[in-house]
Every structure is written in structure tokens, then in C-alpha cells.
Amino acid sequence: MTTLATAPEGRVRLSSRSRARGLGTRASAQLRAFPSRWSRIGLVVLALVVVAAPFQLTDDWLQVLSVCGCFAIAAIGLNLLSGYTGQVSLGHAFFLAVGGYVAANIGDKAGLPFIVWILAAAAIGAAIGALIGPFALRLQGNYLAIVTIALLFLSEYLFNKWTNITGGGGNLSVNVPISIGPVDFADLGSVGFDSRWQGVFWLIWILVALAALLARNLVRSRAGRAMQAVRDRDLAAEVIGVSMFRYKLGAFAVSSAFAAVGGALYLGVIQRNISVSSISGIQGFVLSITFVAIIIAGGMGSVWGSIVGALIVQGLPQALATQPDLLPFVGDDKAITLTSFNNLLFGVLIVVFLLFEPQGIAALWRRLKARITAWPSRP
Amino acid sequence: MSALADMVLNGAGAGAVWALVGLGFVIIYKSTGVINFAQGGLMLVGAYVAYNMHVTWGWPFWVSIPGAVIVGALVGMLLEFLVLRHMIGKPPFSQLMVTLGLLFVLQEICANIWGLDQLDLASPWGNDTVSILGAPIRVDGLWTIVLAAILVTGFFVFFRYSRIGLSMRATALDFEAAAAQGINPRTVYQASWAIAGAVAALAAVMAAAAPNSLTPALQLSALIAFPAIILGGLDSPAGAIVGGLVIGIGNNIAARYFGDWMPWLGQSFAGVFPYVIMIAVLLVRPYGLFGTKEVRRI
Numbered sequence: 001m002t003t004l005a006t007a008p009e010g011r012v013r014l015s016s017r018s019r020a021r022g023l024g025t026r027a028s029a030q031l032r033a034f035p036s037r038w039s040r041i042g043l044v045v046l047a048l049v050v051v052a053a054p055f056q057l058t059d060d061w062l063q064v065l066s067v068c069g070c071f072a073i074a075a076i077g078l079n080l081l082s083g084y085t086g087q088v089s090l091g092h093a094f095f096l097a098v099g100g101y102v103a104a105n106i107g108d109k110a111g112l113p114f115i116v117w118i119l120a121a122a123a124i125g126a127a128i129g130a131l132i133g134p135f136a137l138r139l140q141g142n143y144l145a146i147v148t149i150a151l152l153f154l155s156e157y158l159f160n161k162w163t164n165i166t167g168g169g170g171n172l173s174v175n176v177p178i179s180i181g182p183v184d185f186a187d188l189g190s191v192g193f194d195s196r197w198q199g200v201f202w203l204i205w206i207l208v209a210l211a212a213l214l215a216r217n218l219v220r221s222r223a224g225r226a227m228q229a230v231r232d233r234d235l236a237a238e239v240i241g242v243s244m245f246r247y248k249l250g251a252f253a254v255s256s257a258f259a260a261v262g263g264a265l266y267l268g269v270i271q272r273n274i275s276v277s278s279i280s281g282i283q284g285f286v287l288s289i290t291f292v293a294i295i296i297a298g299g300m301g302s303v304w305g306s307i308v309g310a311l312i313v314q315g316l317p318q319a320l321a322t323q324p325d326l327l328p329f330v331g332d333d334k335a336i337t338l339t340s341f342n343n344l345l346f347g348v349l350i351v352v353f354l355l356f357e358p359q360g361i362a363a364l365w366r367r368l369k370a371r372i373t374a375w376p377s378r379p
Numbered sequence: 380m381s382a383l384a385d386m387v388l389n390g391a392g393a394g395a396v397w398a399l400v401g402l403g404f405v406i407i408y409k410s411t412g413v414i415n416f417a418q419g420g421l422m423l424v425g426a427y428v429a430y431n432m433h434v435t436w437g438w439p440f441w442v443s444i445p446g447a448v449i450v451g452a453l454v455g456m457l458l459e460f461l462v463l464r465h466m467i468g469k470p471p472f473s474q475l476m477v478t479l480g481l482l483f484v485l486q487e488i489c490a491n492i493w494g495l496d497q498l499d500l501a502s503p504w505g506n507d508t509v510s511i512l513g514a515p516i517r518v519d520g521l522w523t524i525v526l527a528a529i530l531v532t533g534f535f536v537f538f539r540y541s542r543i544g545l546s547m548r549a550t551a552l553d554f555e556a557a558a559a560q561g562i563n564p565r566t567v568y569q570a571s572w573a574i575a576g577a578v579a580a581l582a583a584v585m586a587a588a589a590p591n592s593l594t595p596a597l598q599l600s601a602l603i604a605f606p607a608i609i610l611g612g613l614d615s616p617a618g619a620i621v622g623g624l625v626i627g628i629g630n631n632i633a634a635r636y637f638g639d640w641m642p643w644l645g646q647s648f649a650g651v652f653p654y655v656i657m658i659a660v661l662l663v664r665p666y667g668l669f670g671t672k673e674v675r676r677i
Contacts, residue, residue: 088472090479139661141471142414142613146605147661150654153602157651282599289479296476340487347483354477355465 054198077258086231091148096263103268107176125260133249299362381513392520394627399582401619419598420485425580455576606653612670
């Protein structure tokens, strides 16, 4: 491996064609954010799709995709924690709630601009995440899972108690500014948008792209490799000098920052309302499991997988909520109610993926790619 | 005196439910090393099956309880056969998550068969109370203590003296050594899941015994049982019983006195009091009162 990586150009020369196909035989290729020409082309196509979508899709669909975007950002955070650092968290919803309340207090009550409240959400989310981190130093796996569940119930009590932050009465409506400089995403009449959702869609998916880029760069850096070492063999990692304290704490902080940003966008920009009972306690538990389902279906340890997972796990229920006729047997007066279908979907996705493809859709995609690249021979 | 009897006996009645739920967690944790989040789902199945037997089919209540316990055991074995058996050797994270997935599946299956309404299990006790030391004590709570005591004694006898019980203990002690002695781990897992399903069913029937208290929210008691098993020690069956009783009684005392002692905490604090205890235990003594102390620095 080392000889391959350090060999001078030309010694282990691959044809440019096979390199472009992303066979990834060289370490330097694996360290790139976008290893092959095809991945770069794919990215440009995706960017074009995002730019074009608000001109083509109805508001219903834009809303569905915007929700998916928020969930994707938070799911990337959970994937950094669980998928890359191997720490279980069943309390992810708590950090979304933190982001939501930061947006409500800094963006709405204090009236500060978008850049300020979104960064404040990230910073405060990270700080609170870092407070939870020390638990991960003492506890592992099962125990950590239970502590993070306890977080949901304790936060329900706190949110109900701390009324000057959470508004009291268990419900808080939020109205935050979403303009960056002169560009107000809520009102993009200048490019011909007549609906708020068109601008919101752009804003959120730009942030998804930024979050994905950030996460991708983090996991291929020194810190990212240290996180993966903690996941794969924590004792060995510590022996070779990876500080357990720094990386477990850091993983919790970064993961919570992503969750808080996703939560601030979801609760502040899309829902524009925060209800304590829907983000903490038992509903918070269901929400947290949604994120677990997203990263398991999408792929543990894959940034792209988090986005694809969010589109599937959150997109299908959201689409069904706005398009009641999409599936003939789902609906309030049909064979199975929508909530029921959603919960069943999470459950079945988690079980089926863990049984048959624990690495999720990301692994299915990798295998498909390997088969295509190696064709006509078998990989 | 009567206030104390009220808190202790009624608390023990609630605690006995948690002790049973906790025992289900501990049995599976001991043999597989995983916390079974599907326990709440097994509880729902047990309670709704009892409802179906007693109310829908009109079987006597005393036949419906063992009936539900048997069905609970069979469902536990079925889950093990269909899913958990194939997860052996997978990372703990995956095993934990698969049980969470099963929780959602079981919950929705029950919701689709029996609906989301409050149902009445029509237990013979209703809201009856008897007076002990001048305090009104719920009769269903007392029966919970009695039935839990019978089932738990049965379990300990089985665990201590039967062949399968011996295999379970051996497997928990050292999986590979037990397999090398000819103990089939599948039998052990199957037995663990059957017992977990059975105790979950009994716990659920007793938890839902009060009139109009059978709802899907019943599965929450499984989440609320965590403080009990952490306090007792995750791998100690006796610890689950003690932890359940302590948390049940402690919770009642907290609900009674915290409002007076520390009014700024508010009435709702009693609801989260067990979790506060749990976090304190986890930080000071993560293996609980009776659990095996793991020697490992992380």
C-alpha cells in the first residue's frame, strides 16, 4: 500500500481511462473529495438539477424536497458520529430542537440576520454536543444509547420548564429572516419566483451542498481518519496516539452542530413552529430513529448515503402527505394510516438493510459501479 | 404510617411491572450482549393478545393471562428465528438497531390490528383498592407483585436447575467455551427470547390492568424501565427486580415530596426523576448495583 502511494509517477502507472473510472488503486485517489472525472460530471449535473428544480416542480414537491434537505444535513451529522466515529446516539432530535430554539431566539426574537442565527445554531449546537461527549468517554454502545434516550425525556422536562427560551405552553411560532445580504430567499421575484418555497428550496439545498462538502473534507482529513480509527478499534487507536477525549468529544460537537443547523432550518424555516411534544419525549424518540433509519438505509460511513437516505426515508412519507393518491393503500381512511405507514417503513428499512446490506444503499451503489467498471469480467 | 404504606405498596406494584420488563431486558442482554429495544413491542403484543382472548373471544381472565404469556413467548421465538438469529456476530450497533426496527414493526402491526383507541382489558379488579395500614392500595398492584413473584421464582428455578438454564448461564459466561462443550447457542438464544416474550406479556397485561389503559403508549413502559435495569446492573436478573422495585417506590416518594421540598423543580420533575438517578448511576457505577464489573479502560 505504502509503495503504491509513494511510488513516483509512472512506476505503477495506470491508464488514464481506468483512473478516471475511479478504480481507486492509489491512495491519493482515495483521498480526493471527488476521485474521478465521472463523479465531477455527476456533481455538475446534480447542481444543474437543483438550480432547475424550482422552475419545474410544484410547491408541494419543493416543500417535500426542502424537508428532505434539512433532514439530510442533520443525517450527515449523525453519520459523522455513528457511521464514522462509531458512537451510538438515539437522541439526535434533541440537537435539532436546540437549533430550532436558537433560530427562534436569535433569528426571530432578537431579529438578527440569517448568517448570524444559522452560525449561532451551529455554535451552540456544537457546545451542547460537547457537553454530552464526556458520557461517550465513560460509556459505550448500549449504555450510550440509553443515555441519549434519557436526554430526550430530560429535555422535554427542561423545554416545558424554561419558558423564556421556549415560549411556554409547549408551542412557539417562529418567523426568521432568510436573506443573505441583498438576496432574500423568501422573496426571489427578481428571478421570476412567485412562491416562498422556490427560494427556500434553493437556500436549503445550497446548505446541503455546503454541509456535504464540509463533511467530505472532514472525513478525508487527519481528524476524519482518527475518527474512523476510534470506530474500528478504539484501543489500538489510542495506542498509536489518537486522543480518545479529543475525537469523541469533537465528533459529538460536530455532529450536534450539523443537527442544530438542520433543526434550525426545519423548525425555523419550514415548519415555522416548534412544539415541545413533537421534538422531545416519545415523538423525539421517533424522530431520532428516523435519522438512524436514514443513515442505515443510505449507508453508514457515507456522506452521499446520508443525503440519499434522507430522500428515501423522509421523502416518501412527505410525498405521501402532500400527494394522498401516490400509493392507493395508504391514507387516513384506507388500509393503513400515514403515520402507521411511516413507522412501518422505518422499521422495515432498518431491519431489511441490517439483515441484507448493512452498508446501505451506498454499498449497493459501490457494487453496481464495480460491476460496470469491470465489465465484461466479474469484479 | 398510612402515607408510607401507600407509597411503598403502590410503588412496589408499579415497580413490579418495571421489574418484569427489566427482567426481559436482562435475559436477552445476558445471553446476546444486546439491549432488546423490541421489548416494548413484545409488551404490546402480549397485552393486545390478552385483550383479544378475554374481551373479544370471552375467555376467562385467568385463562387469558397464561394464553398471552404463551403467545408472547412464541412471538419472541419467532423474532429470534426470523431476524436475530441472522444478526449473531454482527457489530453490536447493528444488533441494537435491528431490535429498534422490530419495535416499530411490532408497534404498527398492533396498531393496525387493534387500533389506537384506549381499550379496556376488563380485568376483574378494575380500580379496586383495599385498605392496608389505613392506606388505599390498588388491588391490581398487589396482584402484579404476586404474579411477578411467581414468574420470577419460576425463572430463577429454571435458570438455576434446568438443563437449558445451565446452558444459558454457561453461554453468558463464555460463548466459545460453552459452544465447545456442545451447547447449541441457537437453543440458548431461542430460550432467551421466549422467556423475554413471556415476561413482557405478563408485564404488559398487569400494566394495562386498570380500566381503559390499554393503548399503544404501553410500550413506553419499556423505555421507562431503563433506569431500573441500569440501577440493578444490565446483566443481573436479581438486579432487575431490585432496580424495578427501588425505582417504582422512589418514583412515588419523589412524586409525593419533591413538590414540597423543591418547588422550583415543579410537579413534572417526578416524571424524569428515574432518568436523573440513572445518569448519576451511569457516571458513578455504570455496572449498577449487582452487575458484573467490566475491567476495561476506554
